[in-house]
Amino acid sequence: MLDQTKEINVCLSPALIHLHDIRNSIVVVIDIFRATTSMCYGLANGAEGIIPVAEVSTCAIYKDHGYLLAAERNGEVVDGFDFGNSPFSYVSEKVNGRTIVLTTTNGTKAIHLSREAKNVVIGSFLNLTALCNWLRRQDDPVLLVCAGWKDNFNLEDTVFAGAVINKLKDSHQKGDDAAIAAENLYLAAANDLADFLAQSAHSKRLQHLGIQKDIDFCLQVDLLNTIPVLKGDRLVVLES
Amino acid sequence: MLDQTKEINVCLSPALIHLHDIRNSIVVVIDIFRATTSMCYGLANGAEGIIPVAEVSTCAIYKDHGYLLAAERNGEVVDGFDFGNSPFSYVSEKVNGRTIVLTTTNGTKAIHLSREAKNVVIGSFLNLTALCNWLRRQDDPVLLVCAGWKDNFNLEDTVFAGAVINKLKDSHQKGDDAAIAAENLYLAAANDLADFLAQSAHSKRLQHLGIQKDIDFCLQVDLLNTIPVLKGDRLVVLES
Incomplete structure (x- = not known):
């Protein structure tokens, strides 16, 4: 209805x-x-929490206090940090039971800008259906915030937004033109997501860095049911 | 090539x-x-020039100096002005030989923000092919600036940008993800432009104002060959 x-x-x-x-x-x-x-993969693999911070210097403050430190800029691990934002660093052998302090070029900035929201949750293709099932049960309107690349529009975040909109079409109405555009882009991409997104600027950037396997990993749909939610200063698993 | x-x-x-x-x-x-x-229609109909100004108060300064004054805000003619931005106000009986001073909610702002460019030209479905033929002959890169609605993304400007990109695909490479997205949206819309854009927020706003005929007018493709170009403070016909 x-x-x-x-x-x-x-x-x-x-x-x-x-x-x-x-x-x-x-x-x-x-x-x-x-x-x-x-973030979805790390929490699904037993990380206790992920503290998103905006600056590399803030991340460094947490050193020697038992945290795993993760810092990425321009697609690469920042010198002196344990790891960056490759999903292959967030396997259970590395993150189980640990709290991670993370700063990235775009994603952690978008979280900080969103923190006044009623709820901040984290989306990826890995938890698409779980996320949509949860959103469908909520009463509040939904805003999908694409982190982009250094404030630029990007294709992969928008296509994912379109996938959410398409899944929620029976419960939510599209409120703005960006929602209409995102759903159309998803429909254009859905047949072969990897092929469609291979055109994107960030795909090319990652390919250039030799991390095609990261791209393939990130395009896996419904690998897990974990929904990260912001509680205070950290992302934890949403208990639904 | x-x-x-x-x-x-x-x-x-x-x-x-x-x-x-x-x-x-x-x-x-x-x-x-x-x-x-x-703007395209007015210059094609013999207007000598169109002076885009950012503020209604600036527009008012030109009063009693022989200019036609046009001011639109939120889709309506501002009280006390000759007309707004309906194309039906820009017919030759009204504008031939005249210079128009124009302020609008979004378009004139976008022109002002663009004025440091090598060239500022004006696009619409009315002059699509003429514009693309001219762009194809230029050496400089092209930036398509969507005026949007009060800084929000809009569908119709992006679909038009996609039409330009699609027409220039043999001479210009898409430089950013927004260009890829715009072309895909155009391809989704091309079969029935009016039907696709009827979803857009601004279409609904204009329908609400009872000006469906303006929407239909604005979606006519290749009605004219006129390309407005910014020279100093005014838009004039580009002599190509």
């Missing part, structure tokens, strides 16, 4: 977030390559 | 324009409903 009171909107870049009603929305932060994928 | 040195990029909102290399680009300003459509 179509509940016309539940809107879903899309913020295509962190630089446009001031145009949206954050405080009254559930925000889904999306950074497919690779931050939000790795 | 594909000249890999000529890039085409898309700025999806005036709020993202700082991310782009304006100074080294030819900028095409796009505000399909209705500012840039009316």
Whole structure:
């Protein structure tokens, strides 16, 4: 049944977030390559929490206090840190029982800009269906925040936003043109997600860094049911 | 022949324009409903020039100096002005031989933000092919600036950007993810442009104002060959 009171909107870049009603929305932060994928995977693999921080220097403050430190800039691990945002660093042998402090080029910034929301949850293809099932049961409008690349629009985050919109089409109405566009892009991409997204600027950037396997990993749909949610300063597993 | 040195990029909102290399680009300003459509139509109908100004108060300064004053805000003619941005106000009986001073909610703002470009030209479905034929002959990269709606992404400007990209696919390479997205949206819309754009927020806004005929007018493809170009403070007909 179509509940016309539940809107879903899309913020295509962190630089446009001031145009949206954050405080009254559930925000889904999306950074497919690779931050939000790795957050879902790390929590599913037993990490106790992930503390997103905006700056590398803030991340460094947590050194020698038992945290795993992760810092990525421009697609690469920052010198002196345990790891960056490759999902292959977030396997259970490395993260089980640990708390990770993480800073990334785009994803952690988008989380910080969203923190006034009613709820901040984390989306990736890995938890797509679980996330949509949960969103469908909530009463508040949904804002899908694409982390983009240095404030630029990107294809993979928008296509994922479109996948969520398409899955929620019976419960949520598209509130803005960005939602209409995102769903159309998803429909254009759905037949062969990997092929469609291979055109994207960030895919090319990652290919250049020799991490095609990270891209393939990030495009796996419904690998897990974990939904990270922001509680205070950290992401933890949402108990639904 | 594909000249890999000529890039085409898309700025999806005036709020993202700082991310782009304006100074080294030819900028095409796009505000399909209705500012840039009316600019093309007015110059084609013999207007001597169109002076885009950012503020209603600036527009008012030109009063009693022989100019036609046009001011639109939120889709309506501002009280006390000759007309707004409906294309039906830009017919030759009204504009031939006249200079128009124009301020609109989005289009004139986008022109102002673009004025450091190598060239600022004006695009609409009315002059699509003429514009693309001219762009194809230029050496500089192209930036398509979507005026949007109060800094929000909009569907009709992006679909038009996609039409330009699609027409230039043999001469220009897509430089950013926004260009890839715009072309895909155009391809989704091309079969029935009016039907696809009827979903858009601004279409609904204009329908609400009772100006469906303006929408239909703005979606006419290749009605004219006129390309408005910014020279100093005004738009005039590009002599190509």
